[in-house]
């Protein structure tokens with residue numbers, strides 16, 4: 544893992560409470576078991592425990608699943624990491640797990656053969672989608688993806704939120720968005736895709752974390 548320790552990020556007051564993390568890690572790359580480096584673009588600012596979990600996920604699950612597609616992963620697209628904001632960006636809402644450095648949003652992957660795979664519009668091959676969901680839901684306590692709530696159509700949110708009774712969330716409809724899986728084709732306007740998660744949830748909508756106990760979020764900075 545190639546990571547540097549950031550200065551404490553801290554305790555800015557957000558509408559929903561305080562955010563920040565005492566020991567922030569800036570994760571810029573993970574070294575795979577074969578020695579190759581996989582970059583995080585941009586580097587993710589997260590808690591050390593989350594960085595370790597993400598590194599293990601990439602090394603042991605994601606890299607092999609991508610290798611099975613005939614290439615090698617070279618980069619992970621980071622859609623969001625640390626972000627001091629309340630859930631749903633609603634004033635008074637609880638702090639998002641992003642505001643605690645506890646969450647990472649993955650937008651996709653870059654491969655050695657120049658392929659770029661994106662979560663949006665069913666852009667991940669089915670085998671990778673299935674392996675990614677299965678492994679994420681084993682490693683993280685919250686996983687939100689396409690089809691979960693209308694706000695995670697273009698990224699996968701994972702976090703290590705602690706909940707009462709060890710409750711976990713694993714919500715990702717693997718078929719969501721696959722109707723437009725081929726990006727070289729225009730969007731079919733007259734064919735109804737799988738059940739739309741929510742109206743008005745086009746990419747670029749304001750971030751919301753509709754999940755009551757989860758802490759997802761729309762990719763920030765978009």
Ligand SMILES: [Zn+2]
Nearest residue numbers: 648700759760
């Ligand atoms: Zn998120």
